[in-house]
Amino acid sequence: MPLPAINPTKTNAWKALEAHFQELKDKQMQDVFSNEPTRAGRFKIEWKDFYVDYSKNRITDKTISLLLNLAEEVGLKEAINQQFSGKPINQTEGRAVLHTALRDLNNLKPEVASTLQKMKGFSEEILSGKHKGFSGKPITDVVNIGIGGSHLGPEMVTDALQYYRNHLNIHFIANIDGDDVKEILKKLNPETTLFIVVSKSFTTQETIVNATVVRDWFLKTTVEENIQSHFVAVSANIQGAIDFGISEDNIFPMWDWVGGRFSLWSSVGLSICCAVGYHNFEAILKGASEMDGHFKNEEFDKNIPIVLALLSIWYNNFFKVESEAVVAYSQYLNKLVPYLQQAIMESNGKNIDRNGDKIDYQTGTIVWGNVGSNSQHAYFQLLHQGTKLIPTDFIGFSKPLQGNFKNHNILMANYLAQTEALWEGTYNKEVENPFKFFEGNKPTNSILIKKLTPNSLGKLIAMYEHKLFVQGIIWNIFSYDQWGVELGKTVAKGTLSSIENKNASEIKNSSTQNLIKKLLDS
Numbered sequence: 362m363p364l365p366a367i368n369p370t371k372t373n374a375w376k377a378l379e380a381h382f383q384e385l386k387d388k389q390m391q392d393v394f395s396n397e398p399t400r401a402g403r404f405k406i407e408w409k410d411f412y413v414d415y416s417k418n419r420i421t422d423k424t425i426s427l428l429l430n431l432a433e434e435v436g437l438k439e440a441i442n443q444q445f446s447g448k449p450i451n452q453t454e455g456r457a458v459l460h461t462a463l464r465d466l467n468n469l470k471p472e473v474a475s476t477l478q479k480m481k482g483f484s485e486e487i488l489s490g491k492h493k494g495f496s497g498k499p500i501t502d503v504v505n506i507g508i509g510g511s512h513l514g515p516e517m518v519t520d521a522l523q524y525y526r527n528h529l530n531i532h533f534i535a536n537i538d539g540d541d542v543k544e545i546l547k548k549l550n551p552e553t554t555l556f557i558v559v560s561k562s563f564t565t566q567e568t569i570v571n572a573t574v575v576r577d578w579f580l581k582t583t584v585e586e587n588i589q590s591h592f593v594a595v596s597a598n599i600q601g602a603i604d605f606g607i608s609e610d611n612i613f614p615m616w617d618w619v620g621g622r623f624s625l626w627s628s629v630g631l632s633i634c635c636a637v638g639y640h641n642f643e644a645i646l647k648g649a650s651e652m653d654g655h656f657k658n659e660e661f662d663k664n665i666p667i668v669l670a671l672l673s674i675w676y677n678n679f680f681k682v683e684s685e686a687v688v689a690y691s692q693y694l695n696k697l698v699p700y701l702q703q704a705i706m707e708s709n710g711k712n713i714d715r716n717g718d719k720i721d722y723q724t725g726t727i728v729w730g731n732v733g734s735n736s737q738h739a740y741f742q743l744l745h746q747g748t749k750l751i752p753t754d755f756i757g758f759s760k761p762l763q764g765n766f767k768n769h770n771i772l773m774a775n776y777l778a779q780t781e782a783l784w785e786g787t788y789n790k791e792v793e794n795p796f797k798f799f800e801g802n803k804p805t806n807s808i809l810i811k812k813l814t815p816n817s818l819g820k821l822i823a824m825y826e827h828k829l830f831v832q833g834i835i836w837n838i839f840s841y842d843q844w845g846v847e848l849g850k851t852v853a854k855g856t857l858s859s860i861e862n863k864n865a866s867e868i869k870n871s872s873t874q875n876l877i878k879k880l881l882d883s
């Protein structure tokens with residue numbers, strides 16, 4: 362059975378939301394906290410080590426109940442069931458979407474279980490020093506060569522879990538920018554470096570070229586046979602990896618039912634296993650799996666990813682906001698936003714609905730942000746006094762990892778103060794001049810987590826995965842394909858040929874042609 366394909370704007374709930382929006386759109390809502398003593402208690406979800414306060418939003422009980430009606434009317438429950446049961450809901454590619462099966466630890470598919478065992482065994486040998494480089498020395502550095510989903514997840518997680526890291530140095534080669542490749546190679550000793558070539562398709566130009574450059578660099582010091590102790594691959598295209606010269610034993614499989622941007626839970630997480638040890642990798646999986654259970658089984662109104670998705674729909678489609686910010690008050694999470702940008706924008710940046718028709722409402726939020734408190738000293742001016750409405754997720758942790766409460770108290774004081782300042786503004790206060798006026802009424806969600814652990818990180822990532830899925834279902838789009846990245850790749854074949862042949866006239870477009878001339882001239 363295909364996914365339900367209902368135009369959300371034709372539902373009764375949507376029409377009711379439009380009317381309801383007229384009541385709220387110009388309303389200053391600061392008074393709600395004094396008028397509704399139970400508000401903060403009503404608009405919050407407490408689940409395990411997560412506390413999500415969404416009371417500082419431009420909503421009433423009616424808003425939430427209409428949004429919940431919308432979720433019902435578009436068939437969200439059915440869609441969730443279809444996803445978890447492995448139906449081919451990635452219809453445009455004819456694939457199931459089962460990244461959740463990679464972390465269903467009590468019920469693993471045999472191929473997933475055996476791959477996890479292989480990752481465990483391999484990472485333990487690297488960490489213990491049993492696996493030696495060609496000159497007999499243990500591995501000191503691990504380099505993940507991959508891009509997009511084969512890069513962003515592992516890099517974000519290894520950074521986020523810096524506190525749990527071991528002695529290995531982890532590096533990432535993603536960009537085709539040769540200067541970057543060179544800078545990374547400068548830091549490495551071929552005798553003690555392990556390269557993990559990560560590509561689901563094993564055809565991605567950047568990854569294959571970079572892996573070839575790295576292999577050539579490696580072979581300047583040693584002979585071909587030694588590739589086997591220094592190069593492993595992660596791919597769904599086993600033959601492609603073998604053709605590259607990696608032996609079958611050194612290939613960690615993944616499957617077509619794992620989308621690239623949802624693949625850190627698969628053998629794409631091998632660099633994570635090396636960085637923090639397999640036991641911590643399993644803890645990430647377990648945390649994500651707990652979030653899966655919450656998402657699948659909890660009532661919609663107490664379901665964190667669903668409520669966050671509905672709030673986002675409210676702002677996107679009724680207030681017509683264009684972007685959302687995510688600000689984590691933890692330096693460890695400094696790579697979270699780039700990771701979320703791929704997950705969310707590659708999934709939901711679509712303008713054709715599930716019936717194949719052009720869409721005439723907004724989809725696909727633009728996600729941006731950085732860590733707090735740094736962000737306060739950069740772009741928060743625009744959040745407070747700019748002309749745009751930017752709903753923001755504030756992520757914070759109750760406990761610091763290194764025991765520095767003096768700093769942590771200040772960090773969290775800022776985390777709390779900002780959502781309050783954004784909401785309250787200078788409402789009902791005397792302001793001496795117009796430049797010091799703050800309109801307030803700015804929506805935020807506060808996601809307060811006990812502590813940054815592998816488990817809570819797994820939950821947090823899975824929370825955003827499910828949120829984007831819910832939004833895709835409501836928007837009636839296919840979230841799990843990414844045809845939009847293909848055109849640029851095709852056009853680049855032409856521009857590369859023109860550059861290599863030093864012949865700008867191969868290109869039709871005169872702007873591009875002139876640019877190529879200029880490039881070739883200099």
Ligand SMILES: O=P(O)(O)OC[C@H]1O[C@H](O)[C@H](O)[C@@H](O)[C@@H]1O
Nearest residue numbers: 509510511560561562565621846
């Ligand atoms: O893992 P790979 O097959 O090399 O793909 C790497 C990336 O490239 C593609 O262009 C897609 O846009 C991404 O979703 C994917 O993660």
